[in-house]
Amino acid sequence: MTLDIGDVSRRSGLPPSTLRYYEEKGLISSTGRRGLRRLFDQSILQRLALITLGREAGFSLEEIASMFTPTGKLSIDRKKCLEKADELEHLAKRLVSVSNVLRHTAACRAPSHLECPSFQRYVKVAEKKSHSMAKRK
Amino acid sequence: MTLDIGDVSRRSGLPPSTLRYYEEKGLISSTGRRGLRRLFDQSILQRLALITLGREAGFSLEEIASMFTPTGKLSIDRKKCLEKADELEHLAKRLVSVSNVLRHTAACRAPSHLECPSFQRYVKVAEKKSHSMAKRK
DNA sequence: ATGCAACTTCAAGTCAACTTGAGGTCAAGC
DNA sequence: GCTTGACCTCAAGTTGACTTGAAGTTGCAT
Numbered sequence: 001m002t003l004d005i006g007d008v009s010r011r012s013g014l015p016p017s018t019l020r021y022y023e024e025k026g027l028i029s030s031t032g033r034r035g036l037r038r039l040f041d042q043s044i045l046q047r048l049a050l051i052t053l054g055r056e057a058g059f060s061l062e063e064i065a066s067m068f069t070p071t072g073k074l075s076i077d078r079k080k081c082l083e084k085a086d087e088l089e090h091l092a093k094r095l096v097s098v099s100n101v102l103r104h105t106a107a108c109r110a111p112s113h114l115e116c117p118s119f120q121r122y123v124k125v126a127e128k129k130s131h132s133m134a135k136r137k
Numbered sequence: 138m139t140l141d142i143g144d145v146s147r148r149s150g151l152p153p154s155t156l157r158y159y160e161e162k163g164l165i166s167s168t169g170r171r172g173l174r175r176l177f178d179q180s181i182l183q184r185l186a187l188i189t190l191g192r193e194a195g196f197s198l199e200e201i202a203s204m205f206t207p208t209g210k211l212s213i214d215r216k217k218c219l220e221k222a223d224e225l226e227h228l229a230k231r232l233v234s235v236s237n238v239l240r241h242t243a244a245c246r247a248p249s250h251l252e253c254p255s256f257q258r259y260v261k262v263a264e265k266k267s268h269s270m271a272k273r274k
Numbered sequence: 275a276t277g278c279a280a281c282t283t284c285a286a287g288t289c290a291a292c293t294t295g296a297g298g299t300c301a302a303g304c
Numbered sequence: 305g306c307t308t309g310a311c312c313t314c315a316a317g318t319t320g321a322c323t324t325g326a327a328g329t330t331g332c333a334t
Contacts, residue, residue: 004310004311005310005311005312006310006311015292015293016310016311017292017293017294018291018292018293020312020313021291021292021293025291035299035300035301035311035312036298036299036300036311036312036313037300037310037311037312038311038312046260049260050235050238050260053231053234053235054235055291056195056228056231056232057232057235058193058195060290060291061290061291062290074238074239074242075242078242078243078244079243081239081240081242081243082239082240082243084236084239085236085237085239085240085243086236088232088233088235088236088239089232089233089236091193091194091232092229092230092232092233092236093229094190094193095194095225095226095228095229095232096225096226096229098187098190098191098194098225099221099222099223099225099226099229100222101187101211102211102218102219102221102222102225103218103219103222105211105212105215105218106215106216106218106219106222107215141280141281142280142281143280143281152322152323153280153281154322154323154324155321155322155323157282157283158321158322158323162321171330171331172281172282172329172330172331173281173282173283173329173330174280174281174282174330174331175281175282192321197320197321198320198321199320
């Protein structure tokens, strides 16, 4: 019931080179080897899904690595978790705002969007950055 | 009523080097020069806010550039706008899911999160990628 | 008119996140 | 037993998004 790197690659959509890179960086680990070949457990797939998601959310690999405990579970640092959660939620809200800006742009017939009040309103929401956001470099 | 690069930098939070870089890449443009110095219009600030937001949402500068028309308005390609809007909304939903995963991790007392049903549920939502998402390299 | 802070250009450097390539190993099917 | 394909390592290359540095210019206050 263990997976070859090729299987993991196919199932996760990530190329083997990336998987090796992630292992090198300590984000994942193989459960052992058969000869030279890495063997992975099923659970790697969930972990990779979380990593990919974290990347899409704008976290660096280093940040993501810090969210896992050495044993592979998610970090138990509750405060940190809640902070990240807030940050993500705020980002999500802003994204919805931009999404609204785009929908408006597609629909609105006003000569210039910059003068349209509803456009203005969306952009205003989108402009607000949270404090934690600012910290992110 | 025009701004110096320093003013824009202070008001947008972006360093002058980044502003010059963005200009070089065609994401923004100065309205003219006083001697050597670039002059910017007020409206640059809104535009920069949108650019920054786009970056946070994971778009490349090139993608962002393609969302603006040469005249500086948002692209009128309605189909493209709606596609991006969907993409953003989907990403936003997934982010909320990760946020939930994190909150759960902070709150749940189960010995292993991987066995907790509500954790599973959140991860399941988070795992789903949209088609458009997959295209994003 | 003189100093100097804030601008300018342009080339080169940096960093994260991968990818690519050369050269080697191994197990399975013909 | 030998080829083939999927794996391996390790070093070097790539890309995007900036930043830094050197060397020059300019506008405003003293």
